[in-house]
Amino acid sequence: MARVTILGAGDMGTALATPLAHNGHDVRLWGTKRDGAIVAALRDGLEHPRLKVNLPAGVHVFPANEAATALRDAEVVVVAVTSDAVRLVLRELAPLLSEPRAVITVAKGFAGGEDGAAIQLLPDTIAEFTDAPVIAVGGPSKANEVARGLPTAVAFGSDDRRALALAVDAFRTPHYRIAPTDDVVGLEIAAAMKNAYAIALGVCDGLERQTGLPHHNLRAALFPQAVSEMGLLAEAMGGRAETAHGLAGAGDLLVTITSGRNRLLGERIGSGEHPRDAASALAGGGTTIEGFAAAGFGHRLYRQAVAKGVLEEASLPLLDGLWRVLHHDADPARVLWDAVDSDAAATPVTAAT
């Protein structure tokens, strides 16, 4: 049994209390200031307002101003705030961290870059605030299913084998399986970029809405292109392409194109709405759409990799096209279809007469 503190009482933070409580840990769930209503409901023994599930018995819930109590002697810390809040929250809480044996982050994506600084993967951001080994999480994981103990398989990634084993051991249950990997970079690239690619595939749903005609063939042709591009970007960053073909890439992309705000942003763009308007309409409560931000960061990484000669020019046509749709008014239908063309051209064997 370990003392585990989850930072963030949103959907995923709360959901992870289920496998942790199943394993008999001392679980503390801390809510940010924005989680006030959730914390109040949970403390009253009510359902989580969005997940519509009750917390497992024994989980302790702490409001924003009780972070010190929530974190006291925590051996495992779970970062489950939104990716754009990670730096803000950790800056505040870092002094309260005792020396956890592992920090697990379900927040995913990139940080930095706004001020011209280097783009960071979130585990590196977290490492600025703690010496504890950081474990990244990827894979198809709808919170409402995790919370209900429905079968879920994810990947945990770290280059610290000891901490990775500890984390896997803490979370793994008969209904929550974990594939350990040392490819943190591949895992994080896939986990972040699948949100961007889900926008692109969502555009096809919008084209259907706009034209009254299904665009399933186009959507399906974009899927392997998206996975392939995630793999190439992962490799360019020092990770492995195969990670993009697994749970964290192809698997997570599949759930992400089924529902959620990233897909919806794509659908609105495909329906003819201007990307800026669609993004701000969906960005309720000041949160950004994760895929929108990831497309920008990912595109910068892509351009940097091309400049360094690590990636070939035009090797990520779908990401490049998506970025031009989001920022330069490119025509979405044309851009997506051109990305498929490149896929065809990239096939190893060329017909000759």
Added chain:
Amino acid sequence: MARVTILGAGDMGTALATPLAHNGHDVRLWGTKRDGAIVAALRDGLEHPRLKVNLPAGVHVFPANEAATALRDAEVVVVAVTSDAVRLVLRELAPLLSEPRAVITVAKGFAGGEDGAAIQLLPDTIAEFTDAPVIAVGGPSKANEVARGLPTAVAFGSDDRRALALAVDAFRTPHYRIAPTDDVVGLEIAAAMKNAYAIALGVCDGLERQTGLPHHNLRAALFPQAVSEMGLLAEAMGGRAETAHGLAGAGDLLVTITSGRNRLLGERIGSGEHPRDAASALAGGGTTIEGFAAAGFGHRLYRQAVAKGVLEEASLPLLDGLWRVLHHDADPARVLWDAVDSDAAATPVTAAT
């Protein structure tokens, strides 16, 4: 301009008249005896009864008893009958074939095996009846979208580069793109097996119907497992795994789990129906469910490959589990979940303390 004869006036045969007519070919569409009502409707200038589209202008339609006229001097022949009818139809028509420069097959799957003979890929079956080079087709390609000229990207495969180039040239339009490949085996394995794996993923939809709880995480975890297994089986047969990760594998699997009888068979099994009852209820008009047959053939190939030492024991747990569900009353939910477990175990890095 070429003389092109399409054998089979079903959905896909008829749909392919669209790119061919766009390219100005002399297109003849021949219907089998089972296509009688379709041929009658098309000859009366009516819509195709299932596709709900009119034929492009200039396409000639021939009933079953006018095969000789339909095939006279055909330079390109398209085999678009159901996979279990290929042998029957070609046995009858072989004497009528002049010497086509290419035979394209959109029928996919396996043949033979019932009598203990070796399992064949369909291009090999076709090659028994003609000396013409055979081109295999894979990729996400809903016929109703192809017929309407909506964007569709497919893969054409042959080891005859000349015939492949001719076929690509005949079919490629601004809305129908073609990636040529010499990996016929990989293409055919993926094209056939995606129907089997679509049953497995469809089971998750059935579990949702039965329990009232979504099983999106499980379904998404099975997707990369299915693609990976198609790649392993392709390799075992002498093809390339990367083909399974492209349009013909991952791409086609994505549309196949969206709709169609294979997915539906899975859904009924997941809902608690006995596989045999579900399969026979769906097998209207005497046609078998393609994925049901493919699971059987694929499983035999798998066992043969293990016996030969080309594949490791337990390397295709999802296919093996599906086969046990279909033929040996295995519990579908348990089988699928166990297949995900193996995926986790197969991940290269194992956690150690």
